[in-house]
Amino acid sequence: MQRTHIFIGLAILLWGTTSAIGQDFFGLAQCDPCVPASNACGLLGNGASSDSPFSFGGWVEMGVYTNSHGSRSNGPIFSASHERTDFQMNQLFIFGEKELNTKRGFDWGGRVDVAYGTDYDVMQTADGTFDDGWGVNRHGYGLAIYNLYGTLGYKDLSVTVGKFVTLIGWEAVAAKDNLFYSHSYCYMIEPSTHTGVFATYDLTDRLSLTAGWTTGRDSSFKNPNGNSAALFGFDYSLAKNASIIYMINAGKEYNDSVRTDYFIQSLCFEWALTKRFTYVMQYNLGNNNERGGSRTSAYGINNHFLYKLTDKLTAGTRVEWFRDNAHVFDAIASDYWQVTLGLRWDATGYLSFRPEVRYSWCNGGATPFADSTRRNQISGGCGMIISF
Numbered sequence: 001m002q003r004t005h006i007f008i009g010l011a012i013l014l015w016g017t018t019s020a021i022g023q024d025f026f027g028l029a030q031c032d033p034c035v036p037a038s039n040a041c042g043l044l045g046n047g048a049s050s051d052s053p054f055s056f057g058g059w060v061e062m063g064v065y066t067n068s069h070g071s072r073s074n075g076p077i078f079s080a081s082h083e084r085t086d087f088q089m090n091q092l093f094i095f096g097e098k099e100l101n102t103k104r105g106f107d108w109g110g111r112v113d114v115a116y117g118t119d120y121d122v123m124q125t126a127d128g129t130f131d132d133g134w135g136v137n138r139h140g141y142g143l144a145i146y147n148l149y150g151t152l153g154y155k156d157l158s159v160t161v162g163k164f165v166t167l168i169g170w171e172a173v174a175a176k177d178n179l180f181y182s183h184s185y186c187y188m189i190e191p192s193t194h195t196g197v198f199a200t201y202d203l204t205d206r207l208s209l210t211a212g213w214t215t216g217r218d219s220s221f222k223n224p225n226g227n228s229a230a231l232f233g234f235d236y237s238l239a240k241n242a243s244i245i246y247m248i249n250a251g252k253e254y255n256d257s258v259r260t261d262y263f264i265q266s267l268c269f270e271w272a273l274t275k276r277f278t279y280v281m282q283y284n285l286g287n288n289n290e291r292g293g294s295r296t297s298a299y300g301i302n303n304h305f306l307y308k309l310t311d312k313l314t315a316g317t318r319v320e321w322f323r324d325n326a327h328v329f330d331a332i333a334s335d336y337w338q339v340t341l342g343l344r345w346d347a348t349g350y351l352s353f354r355p356e357v358r359y360s361w362c363n364g365g366a367t368p369f370a371d372s373t374r375r376n377q378i379s380g381g382c383g384m385i386i387s388f
Contacts, residue, residue, distance in 0.1 A: 053098055053099045053101060053109075054096070054097070054098050054099075055095075055096070055097050055099065056094075056095070056096045056097075057094075057095060057387065057388060058092070058093045058094035058095055058387070058388055059091070059093050059175065059176055059385050059386060059387040059388065060089065060091070060092050060093075060385070060386045060388075061089070061090045061091045061093070061117075061175040061383055061384065061385045061386075062087070062088065062089045062090060062383070062384055063087070063088070063090065063181060063354075063381055063382050063383030063384055064085070064086065064087045064088070064381050064382065065077070065082045065084070065085065065181065065182065065379065065380070065381030066085040066379065066380070066381060067085065067369070067370075067377050067378065067379040067380075068377065068378040068379070069369065069370035069371075069374060069377060071085070071369070071370050071371050072085055072371075073085070073371065074377075074379050075360075075368045075369040075370075075377060076185070076328075076329040076330075076336070076360075076368045076369075077182055077183070077358075077360075077379065078122075078182075078183040078184075078185070078187050078188050079119060079121065079122045079173075079183060080118070080121050080122075080140075081117075081118035081119050081121075081140075082181075082182050082183070082381075084118070084140070088117070088118045088140075089117045089118065089141075090117050090118050090119045090175065090383065091115050091116075091117045091119050091174075091175050092115065092116045092117055093113065093114075093115045093146075093174065093175070093176075094113070094114050094115075095111065095112065095113045095114075095147070096111070096112050097109070097110070097111040097112075098110050098111075100151050100153050100158060102153040102154060102155050102156075102158065105154060105155060106152075106153070106154045107152075107153050107154075108150070108151065108152050108153070109150070109151040109153070110149060110150040110151060110162075111147045111148075111149060112145070112147060112148055113145070113146035113147040113148075113174075114143070114144070114145060114146070115143070115144050115146050116135065116141065116142070116143045116144075117141060117142075118140050118141055119173060119175075120134075120135070120136070120141065120142030120143060120144045121142065122173050122192045123144035123145075123146045123173055123192060123193065124142065124144040124145075124218075125163075125193070125195070125218055125219055125220040126217075126218040126219070127216075127218075127219050127220050127222070127223070127224055127225060127227075128224065129220045129221075129222040129224060130145070130163075130220035130221060130222065131143065131144050131145045131220075132220070145163065146165065146173065146174070146193065147162075147163065147164055147165060147193075148162050148163045148164075149161060149162025149163060149164045150162055156201055156202040156203075157199065157200070157201050157202075158199065158200050159197065159198075159199045160197065160198055160199075160200075160212075161196075161197045162195065163193055163194070163195045163220070163221070164193065164194060164195075164198075165192070165193055166190060166191045166192060166193060166194055166249070167198070167210060167231060167233065167247050167249075168190045168191060168247050168249055168264060168266045168284075169186070169187065169189075169190040169247075169266045169268070169282065169284065170245075170266075170268045170270075170280060170282045170302075170304075171183055171184060171187050171190075173192055175383065175385055176352075176385060176387070178354075179304075179306060179314060179316045179342060179344045179354070180316060180318060180340055180342045180354065180356055181342065181354040181355075181356050181381060181382065181383040182340065182356065182358060182379075182381075184282075184300075184302045184318060184320050184322075184338070185300055185302075185320055185322035185324075185336050185338065186282060186284040186300045186301075186302040186320065186322060188298070188322075188328050188329075189264060189266075189284045189285070189286035189298055189299075189300070189328075190264065190266065190284065190286075191217035191218050191249065191264070192218055193218055194214035194215070194216075194217070194218075194219065194231060194249070195214060195215050195219050195220055195221050195223070196212055196213050196214030196215055196231070197212050197213060197214075198210055198211065198212025198213075198214075198231055199211060199212060205237075206236060206237040207234060207235070207236050207237075208234060208235040208236075209232075209233075209234050210231070210232060210233050210234065210235070210247070211230075211231070211232040212230070212231045212232065213228070213229070213230060213231065214229050214230075214231050214249070214251075215227050215228070215229070216228070216229050216251060216252075216253045217229070217249070217253070217262070217264075225253065225254040225255070226254060227251065227252065227253045227254060228251050228252055229249055229250060229251025229252070229253075229262075230248070230249070230250055230251055231247070231248070231249050232247070232248055233245070233246045233247030233248055234246055241271065241272035241273075242269075242270065242271040242272070243269075243270050244267070244268070244269055244270075245266075245267075245268040245270075246265070246266070246267050246268075247265070247266050248263070248264065248265045249262075249263075249264045249265075250262065250263040250264065258290060258291065258292075258293070259290075259291040260288055260289065260290045260291070261288075261289045261291070262286070262287065262288050262289070263285075263286070263287045264284070264285070264286045264287075265284070265285050266282065266283070266284050266285075267282070267283045268280065268281070268282050269281045269282075276307055276308050277305070277306070277307050277308075278304075278305075278306045278307075278308075279303070279304070279305055279306075280303070280304035280306065281301070281302070281303050281304075282301070282302040282303075282304075283299075283300075283301050283302075284299060284300055284302070285297070285298075285299040286298050286299070286326065288326060296325055296326035296327065297325045297326055298322070298323065298324050298325060298326040298328055299322075299323055300320060300321055300322030300323060300336075301320065301321055302318065302319075302320040302322075303318065303319045303320065304316060304317075304318050305317040305318075305319075312345060312346045312347065313343065313344070313345050313346075314343070314344045315341075315342070315343055316340075316341075316342045316343070316344070317339070317340070317341055317342075318338070318339070318340040318342070319338075319339050320336075320337065320338050320339075321335065321336070321337055322335070322336040322337075322338075323335055323336075324336060324366075329366065329368050330366035330368050331366075332364060332365040332366045333364060333365075334362050334363060334364025334365060334366040334368075335362065335363040335364055336360070336361075336362050336368075337360065337361050337362070337363070338358055338359065338360040338361075339358070339359050340356055340357070340358040340359075341356060341357050341358075342354060342355065342356035342357075343355050343356070349387070350386060350387045350388065351384070351385070351386055351387070352384070352385040352387070353382060353383070353384055353385075354382065354383045354384075354385070355380070355381070355382040356380055356381065356382070357378070357379075357380040358378070358379050358380055359376070359377075359378050360376065360377050360379065361375060361376035361377075362375045362376070363375075
């Protein structure tokens with residue numbers, strides 16, 4: 001009971017801070033984690049200098065996440081690192097990038113991201129090759145190559161080849177691209193990375209088209225199972241401060257010679273209503289059709305309400321509904337809901353904090369919280385990011 005009061009008190013504090021402080025806002029809609037290795041907000045390190053297209057940097061994220069039940073597991077909170085309740089280093093993240101610039105015609109670029117920590121499981125490939133299993137130890141830490149790709153471009157056309165962060169969805173594994181410390185349920189539907197090739201063409205100043213081929217979800221260059229999937233969609237600016245991003249990843253995957261046809265789609269709507277307030281809506285759908293077996297689906301709607309209080313402090317609320325017919329969390333199909341209140345405080349150019357409180361509940365037969373005994377839970381924690 002005492003732990004419950006602590007979480008409720010922190011929730012009230014977050015709401016009070018949101019309403020009590022407020023000045024200057026910059027448009028968060030400019031920052032788009034749907035684009036691989038996006039640095040539109042200058043979040044990734046210090047960026048390239050004015051004299052060089054090359055940039056290097058990284059960060060360390062560490063923190064703790066726990067729950068009011070006192071359970072050693074936080075239950076169905078993605079990723080696996082947020083299911084744990086001990087203090088941990090989520091990410092030691094290092095990147096190097098050569099920015100693509102086709103204003104004068106032809107150019108080339110590329111990016112490499114290397115990460116170590118408890119978030120390794122959503123950055124590694126999952127087909128037994130390449131970085132799958134690298135550096136994994138009994139404490140739950142591992143090493144991953146999050147991005148490894150090259151890009152060629154000419155004017156409005158660019159082609160990317162390699163392993164790259166997925167174009168599906170709005171959130172990202174990379175800590176500095178998110179306001180919240182934890183992830184939404186919808187994020188469970190999405191792949192983390194792909195290996196393959198895709199092309200992007202700026203048809204107009206407002207419409208960009210993307211199409212490509214990948215070796216399935218969270219897969220590698222070697223592709224030992226012979227997976228094959230399409231990746232395509234568009235990014236359309238409805239107005240100066242509003243845009244729609246729609247992406248599909250669909251194809252076939254094999255596991256022990258059993259073929260599964262899958263289909264994933266994601267619709268992201270970003271709207272900077274004022275100079276302070278941005279609204280983001282995301283709809284995700286994931287279907288799996290096992291040949292000669294079961295058909296399952298999971299889908300949900302995720303809403304972000306983001307408010308820039310000061311140049312250094314942003315408050316956010318995340319409200320989500322998720323229907324789990326695919327037994328992602330439990331063998332019993334159920335509806336999952338969550339409301340998260342969070343802050344991001346960029347104390348300095350190199351130090352950030354992300355405290356949050358989250359209330360989750362489940363409608364249906366599943367009891368996913370408190371070691372599979374409860375249908376609701378208050379959880380929360382704080383992550384600290386040190387950039388370099």
